[in-house]
Amino acid sequence: MYRLIATDIDDTLLAPDGSFPEVNRLALARLHRQGVAVVLSSGRATVSMRPFAEKIGPADDTEYLISFNGARVSTVKSDTVLFQHLLSQEAVRIVMEYARKESLLVHGYRDESFLTEQDHPRSARYARDTGMNCLQTPDMAADLPLGSPKLLVIGDPRELPRHRDELIKRSRGLFDGVFSKPEYLEIMAPGVSKGKALHELAGHLKIPLEETIALGDSLNDLEMIATAGLGIAVANARDELKGVADLVLAQTASEGAVAEVARRFWSITA
Structure with missing residues (x-):
C-alpha cells in the first residue's frame, strides 16, 4: 500500500493556464483525509506553493512542501523547516x-x-x-x-x-x-534535487521509499521519479521523463492526471 504521494505543481497538478482542476484538488483532499502523506514538490518558492496546499483542505503539519527544487522541505501549517540546503x-x-x-x-x-x-x-x-x-x-x-x-x-x-x-x-x-x-x-547547491528531498522526507516520516509515489512532467522531476517506489509521468510530460518513469498516465494535468493516480492506486474517485 502506498503511503505517500509527491506531485509536481506546474503542468502536473495545475493545468498549463495555472488553474487547479477540481478533480485533482478533490483527489488530494480525499487522499489526505485517508491518512496518505500529501507532498507538493516544485521549483517554486515555498510561499508561492502554500496557497495550493491550503486549497486541498485545512492546512496542517501532515502536509509537506518540497520547494526550491528540493533545497527546502517544510510543513504546510507551521512552516517548520525539516531540511534545507542553501547555495553559498x-x-x-x-x-x-x-x-x-x-x-x-x-x-x-x-x-x-x-x-x-x-x-x-x-x-x-x-x-x-x-x-x-x-x-x-x-x-x-x-x-x-x-x-x-x-x-x-x-x-x-x-x-x-x-x-x-x-x-x-x-x-x-x-x-x-x-x-x-x-x-x-x-x-x-550540489546534490540538491526533488529526489534527494523525497528521500529525506520519507526517512523523516519512516515511510519506505517503496511505499511512495511521485509524479511530474519536466526535467527537474527526473530524480524524484527515479527515487520514488513508483515514478509516474503525466501524459503531457517531456519525453526524457517518460523514458525513466515506471508508468506514463493516459491523462494530462488539465484532464486530471493526479485524480487518475488516486483512482488507480487508492480507488478514490473525485
Missing part, C-alpha cells in the same frame, strides 16, 4: 559575475521575497504570478550573505543550454543546474 554566497557571486557579463536575468531568494539586479518586466510578471515581493539590488551576493535556496536564471531557451554549460565550468563544484522549463535554469 560564493556560488551566488560566481553566477552573478557571469550573468552580468551575459546580460542574463537572475532571481535570488530571501524569506518571502526574491531579489534581482535588473528592472525587468519579466521580474514584475514573476512577482504577480507568484505573489512574492520583488526587491531590486545592485549586488545580489552582498544582499544574500547566508546564500539562497536557489537562483533562477531566465533567458532564451535556445541560449540557456550554452549558458548552463559555461556556468558549470565556472562552478568549482559549488553548484549545479537543471531546467524546470525551457526558459528557466535553476541553480542549486
